Amino acid sequence: MEKFVQLHGLVAPLDRANVDTDAIIPKQFLKSIKRSGFGPNLFDAWRYKNHGEPGMDNSTRPLNPDFVLNQPRYKGAQILVARENFGCGSSREHAPWALMDFGFRAVIAPSYADIFFNNCFKNGLLPIVLAAREVDQLFAEVAVTPGYALRIDLPAQTVTTPGRASFKFAIDEFRKHCMVNGLDEIGLTLRHADKIRAYEAQRQVREPWVFT
Amino acid sequence: MSALTLYDKLWNAHVVHEEADGTALIYIDRHLVHEVTSPQAYEGLRLAGRKQWRVESVVATADHNTPTKDWDKGIADPISRTQVETLDANMKAFGAKAYFPFLDKRQGIVHVIGPEQGATLPGMTVVCGDSHTSTHGAFAALAVGIGTSEVEHVLATQCLVQKKAKAMLVKVDGALPAGCTAKDIVLAVIGKIGTAGGTGYAIEFGGSAMRALSMEGRMTVCNMAIEAGARAGMVAVDEVTVNYVKGRPFAPQGAVWEQAVGYWRTLVSDAGAKFDRVVELDAAQIKPQVTWGTSPEMVLPVDGRVPDPDKEKDATKRDAIERALTYMGLQPNTAIKDIRIDKVFIGSCTNSRIEDLRAAASVAKGRRVAANVKLALVVPGSGLVKRQAEQEGLDKVFTAAGFEWREPGCSMCLAMNDDKLEPGERCASTSNRNFEGRQGTGGRTHLVSPAMAAAAAIAGHFVDVRELR
Ligand code: SF4
Numbered sequence: 001m002e003k004f005v006q007l008h009g010l011v012a013p014l015d016r017a018n019v020d021t022d023a024i025i026p027k028q029f030l031k032s033i034k035r036s037g038f039g040p041n042l043f044d045a046w047r048y049k050n051h052g053e054p055g056m057d058n059s060t061r062p063l064n065p066d067f068v069l070n071q072p073r074y075k076g077a078q079i080l081v082a083r084e085n086f087g088c089g090s091s092r093e094h095a096p097w098a099l100m101d102f103g104f105r106a107v108i109a110p111s112y113a114d115i116f117f118n119n120c121f122k123n124g125l126l127p128i129v130l131a132a133r134e135v136d137q138l139f140a141e142v143a144v145t146p147g148y149a150l151r152i153d154l155p156a157q158t159v160t161t162p163g164r165a166s167f168k169f170a171i172d173e174f175r176k177h178c179m180v181n182g183l184d185e186i187g188l189t190l191r192h193a194d195k196i197r198a199y200e201a202q203r204q205v206r207e208p209w210v211f212t
Numbered sequence: 213m214s215a216l217t218l219y220d221k222l223w224n225a226h227v228v229h230e231e232a233d234g235t236a237l238i239y240i241d242r243h244l245v246h247e248v249t250s251p252q253a254y255e256g257l258r259l260a261g262r263k264q265w266r267v268e269s270v271v272a273t274a275d276h277n278t279p280t281k282d283w284d285k286g287i288a289d290p291i292s293r294t295q296v297e298t299l300d301a302n303m304k305a306f307g308a309k310a311y312f313p314f315l316d317k318r319q320g321i322v323h324v325i326g327p328e329q330g331a332t333l334p335g336m337t338v339v340c341g342d343s344h345t346s347t348h349g350a351f352a353a354l355a356v357g358i359g360t361s362e363v364e365h366v367l368a369t370q371c372l373v374q375k376k377a378k379a380m381l382v383k384v385d386g387a388l389p390a391g392c393t394a395k396d397i398v399l400a401v402i403g404k405i406g407t408a409g410g411t412g413y414a415i416e417f418g419g420s421a422m423r424a425l426s427m428e429g430r431m432t433v434c435n436m437a438i439e440a441g442a443r444a445g446m447v448a449v450d451e452v453t454v455n456y457v458k459g460r461p462f463a464p465q466g467a468v469w470e471q472a473v474g475y476w477r478t479l480v481s482d483a484g485a486k487f488d489r490v491v492e493l494d495a496a497q498i499k500p501q502v503t504w505g506t507s508p509e510m511v512l513p514v515d516g517r518v519p520d521p522d523k524e525k526d527a528t529k530r531d532a533i534e535r536a537l538t539y540m541g542l543q544p545n546t547a548i549k550d551i552r553i554d555k556v557f558i559g560s561c562t563n564s565r566i567e568d569l570r571a572a573a574s575v576a577k578g579r580r581v582a583a584n585v586k587l588a589l590v591v592p593g594s595g596l597v598k599r600q601a602e603q604e605g606l607d608k609v610f611t612a613a614g615f616e617w618r619e620p621g622c623s624m625c626l627a628m629n630d631d632k633l634e635p636g637e638r639c640a641s642t643s644n645r646n647f648e649g650r651q652g653t654g655g656r657t658h659l660v661s662p663a664m665a666a667a668a669a670i671a672g673h674f675v676d677v678r679e680l681r
Binding site: 016017018020022023026027028030031032033034035045051054055083084085088089090091092093096111112113114115118119122123172173174175185186189190192193195196199200203206207208209210211212 | 228229231232233235237239241248249251252255260262265266268276277289291292294295298333335336341342343345357358359360361362364365368369370371373375407408411412441442443463464468469471472475507528531532535626627628635645647648649650653654
């Protein structure tokens with residue numbers, strides 16, 4: 001997994017609540033058996049004026065000029081600011097894959113859906129929770145400040161605005177450790193292989209039917 | 213010992229290891245696998261040179277991409293076909309306790325076949341790379357939907373890294389009025405607590421109305437716990453649970469059965485167990501529900517009218533209502549019963565079990581699908597459900613009324629195969645998500661119960677199934 005320590009990145013605002021994973025990456029793109037290549041279809045239905053299908057040449061499709069990610073000032077954005085319950089719906093990990101493939105490294109929102117939130121950490125995409133009024137402030141500032149960029153410091157757990165306002169965010173120690181060091185979670189878990197085997201042995205006695 | 217919730221009991225029984233911050237390794241008993249979220253996980257395993265931890269924990273099927281007609285012609289879409297063939301190849305290479313491939317008579321939607329085969333048992337932890345895994349909680353199992361990295365993690369380690377959620381009790385007491393179903397209960401719950409109301413919680417559904425539901429009904433409720441944002445939904449074990457499991461192909465038998473049932477009966481919340489939040493609903497007040505917007509919380513009783521954004525003071529909510537009305541092509545204050553539909557979909561892991569098909573058939577019997585309804589699809593949840601329905605003659609009832617009777621699969625629930633809405637088409641659907649584009653780009657979805665979907669097909673617009681003449 002890619003490490004995440006510090007990031008100074010351009011911000012794109014997506015001013016909608018309950019953005020679901022079907023919107024982030026529509027299902028027709030889930031037919032791929034790879035983890036990469038989803039970036040051009042991120043927010044496909046909002047981003048393009050025509051219907052997208054896998055295998056299309058996305059560079060020739062008509063863009064929806066009103067969609068925020070199509071505005072030149074947000075080109076190259078690495079931080080997405082969104083509203084509450086971001087990533088609700090399907091468990092598809094293609095959603096964080098698509099966000100990362102597009103170039104995002106962090107999302108900031110007041111809240112996330114549970115599975116999406118988990119999936120982000122497995123891929124080095126940092127989902128930051130800030131208070132609703134702090135997110136309001138970011139939306140207000142980004143709207144009036146071309147080139148608006150934030151500084152994210154994961155070890156210090158802070159988000160700093162160009163105006164030097166600094167917001168603290170919470171994160172599990174374990175998740176932070178994995179992200180900062182780019183650790184492979186499977187490898188970490190397998191260090192407990194003996195414990196897993198011991199657990200299986202006693203469960204087998206207690207609930208033998210589970211193991212047949 | 214202090215009083216424990218059902219969730220506490222299931223959690224405690226599966227902790228392998230716990231870090232100081234509460235992050236735990238949870239042992240996984242049953243791993244359900246399908247073609248869409250697994251290829252990258254098996255690929256990861258292969259690339260890292262890792263072995264599967266416990267092959268017998270895996271039960272797999274192909275469901276999301278499979279067509280629902282012309283099975284003799286195979287899968288026409290080459291990309292879908294590749295995905296299904298990749299699952300075939302992975303099953304060959306890695307193995308499983310059971311695999312029901314495309315064309316197998318036991319193939320079907322992963323959340324229908326797990327319980328049907330007895331692969332889902334009380335007291336188990338169940339995972340699947342699919343958010344509606346919460347369905348299996350109906351068996352007093354701890355069932356969670358996971359992403360592809362977690363699928364790989366479970367394949368390699370048999371464990372999931374989790375932190376314990378908070379516990380919520382949704383207590384539904386009283387007698388559900390005739391014509392109302394489990395689907396109406398869960399839509400009413402989501403309408404009440406919102407799509408993020410369950411975030412951070414595992415929900416136990418209890419109360420006399422839940423106890424009165426069949427296993428099929430309980431699965432419908434738990435299935436949509438995820439639409440309330442919950443990590444899991446669950447129902448305590450009782451006679452109904454035990455009777456359903458008994459005799460299923462993978463259920464224990466003989467002396468082991470007795471031992472299992474003895475343990476399963478302890479899978480209830482203790483009297484006095486503490487929940488972090490309790491939500492109560494009076495079942496007698498529930499009416500047939502219809503969603504009007506693009507989120508399952510945008511739901512109303514069938515006698516309601518779609519909201520007027522001008523009456524909403526909160527700016528974000530007003531914006532959401534306006535956006536939903538625009539997408540759905542609806543005017544503020546329109547009566548739900550005046551909304552005309554183009555298509556009907558009866559199916560999905562929410563409502564494609566035998567009881568659902570019976571409910572829809574009892575409405576369709578002796579009636580005709582309205583002329584303005586272009587397509588009314590009935591898609592059974594599995595090959596076995598289909599066969600049973602045919603033995604009961606339900607397929608004849610449907611086809612005589614003008615419905616199409618199809619092969620099992622996810623179908624128009626997410627429209628990855630050919631079954632989809634065209635832009636602007638409006639559908640009465642028994643599935644679980646009404647998000648923008650869910651059933652096809654530009655398609656408009658109204659979530660309802662099977663009986664309500666059948667009634668809408670007959671009337672050509674939404675109607676209270678209890679008033680259908
Ligand atoms: S029926 Fe729909 S919700 Fe259920 S598993 Fe299939 S796609 Fe997912």
